[in-house]
Amino acid sequence: MASSVFRHAPPKACAMIESLRGLGYTTATALADIIDNSIAACADRLDITFIWLGTGSIISILDNGNGMTERELDKGMRLGEINPLETRKNNDLGRFGLGLKTASFSQCRRLTVASRKSGEMNCLRWDLDVIATSKDDGWYLLEGAHEESEKLLFPLNGYDTGSLVLWEVLDRIITPGFAEQDFLDLIDRVEQHLAMVFHRLLEGNNSSRLKIYINNKPVNPWNPFLIGHPAKSWSSPEVVFPSVDGVVMECHVLPHKDKLTESEFQSAAGPEGWTAQQGFYVLDITI
Structure with missing residues (x-):
């Protein structure tokens, strides 16, 4: 049998990354994707900071999770490094090894990730302008933060890992x-979206619950089901699917507007309003 004839055909870095920027993230959904990574790294506190500087504005996300070694960070910053067919850990919320990068590229042209673990700081960055102007169209993953941005990494020094x-x-x-x-x-x-998406992890008073802060203000959970409200008279019993292990369904009917105060009605409508917030919610994920 004749050997196969092939050509090595890597994608052009600039064209590929610019295409990945159009995957449909909003700022809120992109930040939620970053937070998923922090949760998978066992973080229980996240600090999101928005800094208004006009066209030089900045957003940072700091967590106290497990952190990454140099090798782990290198792997985490590469696009498509993880095969979706591989067996994953139960607390791994990713699948394709793209989320951190595509979520970030959808919002910015310079992505820097710094991480502390085992007593050392590691830092890598993608700069789309560097890639766009490179003559050989290489996939250049840069060492360290931009020289004008090193001071923005200082908050990480307060953590042993993160x-x-x-x-x-x-x-x-x-x-x-x-x-x-x-x-x-x-x-x-962003606050409204995160309050909804992560409400189950934000609820409660136990020390292990997730805490998210935006510019030092805590994000309070928004529960779409008005649990405990006296006007909510009916909730369905749990329905178990015999053919699907671990899946349980509940139905919720919310009270009529006449049984809610104006503030309760506005709050219960959620970030996108009553019509947009109805539907299916995935609540229980083992992490």
């Missing part, structure tokens, strides 16, 4: 006409 994700050159957020008030409105939308 990671900091830094978004700079926010070209998909700070677009022409985008003003400081728009930035403040964006922070509100």
Whole structure:
């Protein structure tokens, strides 16, 4: 049998990354993807910081998770490093090894990740402008933070282990006409989204619950089911699917507007309003 004839055909770095930037993230969903990584790293505290500097504005996400060694960070910063067919840990919320990068690229042109583990700091960054201007179209993963950004990594020094994700050159957020008030409105939308997506992990008073802060303000959980409200008279019993192990379904009917105060009605509507918030919610994931 004749040997196969083939050509080595790697994708162009600039073209590939610019294509990946259009996967449909909002700022809120992109941040939620980053938080998934922190949760998988056993973090129980996250500090998200929005810094308004006009076109030089910055967003950072700091966690107190397990951190990464140099080798682990290198692997985590490469695109498509993880095969989705591989067996994964139960607490691994990723699948394709793309989430951190594609979520970040959807919002910014410079992604820096620093991590502390085993007594040492490791830092790598992607800079899409460097890739765009390279003559040989290489996949250049850069060592360390940009020289003007090193001071932004200082908060990580307060942790024995943890990671900091830094978004700079926010070209998909700070677009022409985008003003400081728009930035403040964006922070509100992000807070509402995270309060909904992570409400089960944010609820309760136990020391192990997840705590998320945005500019030092705690994110309080938003429960879509009005659990415990006296006007909510009915919830379905749990329905178990015999053919699907571990899946349980409940139905919830929320009270009529007449049985809620105006503030309760507005709160229960959720970030996107009553109609958009109805539907299916995946609540219990073992992590």
